Amino acid sequence: QSVLTQPPSVSGAPGQRVTISCTGSSSNIGARYDVHWYQQLPGTAPKLLIYGNSNRPSGVSDRFSGSKSGTSASLAITGLQAEDEADYYCQSFDSSLSGSVFGGGTKLTVL
Amino acid sequence: QLQLQESGPGLVKPSETLSLTCAVSGGSITNSNYYWGWIRQPPGKGLEWVGSIYYSGSNYYNPSLKSRVTISVDTSKNQFSLKLSSVTAADTAVYYCARQRGLNAFDIWGQGTMVIVSS
Numbered sequence: 001q002s003v004l005t006q007p008p009s010v011s012g013a014p015g016q017r018v019t020i021s022c023t024g025s026s027s028n029i030g031a032r033y034d035v036h037w038y039q040q041l042p043g044t045a046p047k048l049l050i051y052g053n054s055n056r057p058s059g060v061s062d063r064f065s066g067s068k069s070g071t072s073a074s075l076a077i078t079g080l081q082a083e084d085e086a087d088y089y090c091q092s093f094d095s096s097l098s099g100s101v102f103g104g105g106t107k108l109t110v111l
Numbered sequence: 112q113l114q115l116q117e118s119g120p121g122l123v124k125p126s127e128t129l130s131l132t133c134a135v136s137g138g139s140i141t142n143s144n145y146y147w148g149w150i151r152q153p154p155g156k157g158l159e160w161v162g163s164i165y166y167s168g169s170n171y172y173n174p175s176l177k178s179r180v181t182i183s184v185d186t187s188k189n190q191f192s193l194k195l196s197s198v199t200a201a202d203t204a205v206y207y208c209a210r211q212r213g214l215n216a217f218d219i220w221g222q223g224t225m226v227i228v229s230s
Contacts, residue, residue, distance in 0.1 A: 036216035038158075045207055045223050046150075046158065051216040089158055093214055097174055100148070100214070101174065105157040 003028060004090050004103035011109040012080045020106045022073045022090030028101060030071035033093040037066055037075045040087040040105075049088070050075060077108070085110045113138040114209050115221035123202075124153050127193040133208030133221060140189045141166040146211040149182060149193045149206040152223075159204075163211055164191055198228045 005023040012018040022035060028033055035053050038046040048057050051062035055075065063084075073092075076080045077084055090103040119131035122157060133147070137166045140147060148163035162172035172180045176195070184191040205225050209217035 034215055038217075045220040046217075047220070048216055048218045051212070051218065057218065091158075091160075091216070099171055099173055100160040100163070100211075102150075102158040102160060 002104040003094055003097070003101040005094060006090060006091075006103040006106045008104070009107045009109065011111055012077075012082050013111045014082065015079045016080050017076060018080060018108065019077075020075045020088050020090075020108070022075070022103050023042070024071050024073075024092060024094075026071065027096040028071075028092045028094040029068065029073055031095055035066065035068050035073035036091045037064075038089045038091065040089065042086070046089065080110055082110050084108060113219050115210065115222040116205060117208050117221045119224060119226070121225055121227060123198055123201055123226060124230050125155055125228055126197055129198050129227070129228070131193045131206055131208075131224065132146070132190055133192070134188075134190045135210075139217065140184065140191065141186055146214065147184065147191045147222060148211045148217060150207050150209060150217065151202075152206045152207070153204040156219065157212070159195075159196075161193065161206075163214070196223060200228050202226070203228045 037050040039049045040046045053068040054066045094101045116134045121130045146163040149161040162182045164170040179196045183195040205223040207223045208221045210219040
């Protein structure tokens, strides 16, 4: 099991809004370490989607947004499109492990 | 723009050592703002951080792999390498190298290389 907990799957219809949660603990997200999000399309390398909890790299659509509160973080996707169908991972730093940790990943299905 | 490219054997025998290299192009590995990391992904599973290294050689590893992992950097060749010893079938995975902003996000990734552990 992963240090960061994500739902295995979420789904939504085109145009809808979905959120993906990432739950940690007092040694990672709760310790004020930043949360980052990645999108992995089938057969490709992960792509940085959100860094520093809520910042989008250049070129990432503003339909993607991130937030963090307490020991959890969330990724929101608005105006769902078929091309958003992918796996999404959260990542942070854990002081107990002295290293980076990933969530188990969430598969987004666009209905 | 910065690019990373993994290389190494695609097949390793059980109990042997897996060796991969990540070549960095379009930028210097000695940029003080970044670490350089390895992340792996077993078939059909999620991402697992393996370890990261700074250009000075300072490194940190996943505790679950620490006894078997060595990550090194060669600034003259602008590349860094991963060695994983005593491999088993559980080490079969796609191995990615990536640039890491400090100890934070991995912002640029290589395309990944599949390594199969089998006799």
